[in-house]
Amino acid sequence: MNQYQTIPPDTIFRLNDEFKADPRPNKVNAGIGIYLDESGKPFVIPIISKIAASLDFKNFNYLPISGDTTFLDESAKLIFGNNLYKKFNNKLAKQGVVGGTNGIYLWANLIQSIDKNPTIIISNPTWENHNKIFENFGFNIIEFPQLDKNNNFNFKALEKNILNNPNSYILFQGGPTHNPTSVNPSDTEWKLLSKLLKDNNNSALFDFAYAGLGDNFESDCFGVRHILENKIPVSVNFSYSKNMTLYQHRTGILVILTDNNKEKLILESNLKFLFRINNSTPPAFGELIVKNILQNETYKKEWLHTLSEMSASLKKRRQLFNKYTNNRFKFILNQKGFFSLINLNPSQIETLKTKHAIYLLPNSRINFAGMALEQIPYVAKAINSI
Numbered sequence: 001m002n003q004y005q006t007i008p009p010d011t012i013f014r015l016n017d018e019f020k021a022d023p024r025p026n027k028v029n030a031g032i033g034i035y036l037d038e039s040g041k042p043f044v045i046p047i048i049s050k051i052a053a054s055l056d057f058k059n060f061n062y063l064p065i066s067g068d069t070t071f072l073d074e075s076a077k078l079i080f081g082n083n084l085y086k087k088f089n090n091k092l093a094k095q096g097v098v099g100g101t102n103g104i105y106l107w108a109n110l111i112q113s114i115d116k117n118p119t120i121i122i123s124n125p126t127w128e129n130h131n132k133i134f135e136n137f138g139f140n141i142i143e144f145p146q147l148d149k150n151n152n153f154n155f156k157a158l159e160k161n162i163l164n165n166p167n168s169y170i171l172f173q174g175g176p177t178h179n180p181t182s183v184n185p186s187d188t189e190w191k192l193l194s195k196l197l198k199d200n201n202n203s204a205l206f207d208f209a210y211a212g213l214g215d216n217f218e219s220d221c222f223g224v225r226h227i228l229e230n231k232i233p234v235s236v237n238f239s240y241s242k243n244m245t246l247y248q249h250r251t252g253i254l255v256i257l258t259d260n261n262k263e264k265l266i267l268e269s270n271l272k273f274l275f276r277i278n279n280s281t282p283p284a285f286g287e288l289i290v291k292n293i294l295q296n297e298t299y300k301k302e303w304l305h306t307l308s309e310m311s312a313s314l315k316k317r318r319q320l321f322n323k324y325t326n327n328r329f330k331f332i333l334n335q336k337g338f339f340s341l342i343n344l345n346p347s348q349i350e351t352l353k354t355k356h357a358i359y360l361l362p363n364s365r366i367n368f369a370g371m372a373l374e375q376i377p378y379v380a381k382a383i384n385s386i
């Protein structure tokens with residue numbers, strides 16, 4: 001065993017542990033990506049609590065290896081909308097996964113089992129687990145800068161990388177809520193990208209961790225739906241951690257478009273094989289809650305309503321932060337979702353922690369969803385003072 005070397009701890013969870021151990025009463029956790037209510041308390045979407053409390057388990061037997069069939073179908077309908085679902089369902093391979101992280105891992109594992117030299121184009125910056133997972137499976141990673149000098153989506157940089165790397169995979173984050181920048185392609189750019197992908201024989205992987213928390217499902221899923229409609233090879237990894245507040249229940253789905261029904265069944269058998277040797281069967285609690293919500297129009301409406309309230313609250317928190325930082329980071333007002341990068345340097349981030357008990361990620365990602373309304377002026381003033 002002496003060949004092992006210590007691997008540095010996960011940045012986000014290490015910071016979270018430091019935060020928990022910090023005895024200062026005024027501490028603020030704007031690091032880890034969770035949504036707290038406006039008073040800073042942990043938040044569970046009310047209809048999710050209600051359904052969770054009503055689940056009457058008669059047994060805890062295993063789910064099928066792929067997961068609950070209704071959960072899988074209802075999730076695909078949610079992602080693609082009813083019409084595209086009807087049109088493409090017989091070609092969509094589906095597998096329930098243990099949250100979004102496991103979905104990316106499973107997808108990388110699947111690709112690596114048939115493609116010994118895969119190349120994937122990934123934005124820089126991105127969620128830090130992306131690169132770790134793809135490196136683990138031996139992918140060649142090509143990075144493009146997500147932002148241009150005006151803090152807009154850097155379409156030109158991505159275009160150049162696609163043109164230079166035909167036949168590669170491209171990782172997109174779905175919706176406007178890119179982690180950590182909250183900047184993503186516009187609808188016009190999604191259309192241009194779809195043509196580029198088609199012309200260069202690329203395949204897209206959409207990672208959705210915040211669907212419905214940007215604008216709404218229709219608009220957040222525009223890019224992926226457009227790409228599916230144009231029959232471009234596409235996979236979708238969809239997490240319910242944030243948008244159903246199911247974080248610890250590890251619930252998600254991986255959907256892959258195939259050419260025909262026969263291929264769908266073959267691919268599902270491969271997904272099942274890999275999932276079985278890694279995880280065996282998915283956790284049931286989250287899948288059953290999601291299935292209950294998505295199957296019932298009244299529950300679904302209530303859930304969507306809460307998502308719109310959460311988005312509105314994020315907007316309010318951004319506005320308050322902007323007010324108290326005197327428009328210094330005005331660009332955050334055009335961004336949606338939990339995060340923004342506020343371009344502080346590592347020593348400023350360290351000062352915020354040591355002097356003011358304010359925790360941001362080292363790359364200067366701030367999580368608006370993690371700050372209570374009354375903490376925001378304090379955080380903003382501290383940032384102004386360094």
Ligand code: PLP
Nearest residue numbers: 033099100101127179209239241
């Ligand atoms: N993808 C992105 C972009 C994320 O931000 C996250 C979580 O922070 C995930 C995937 C993974 O989510 P989960 O907690 O469901 O594994």
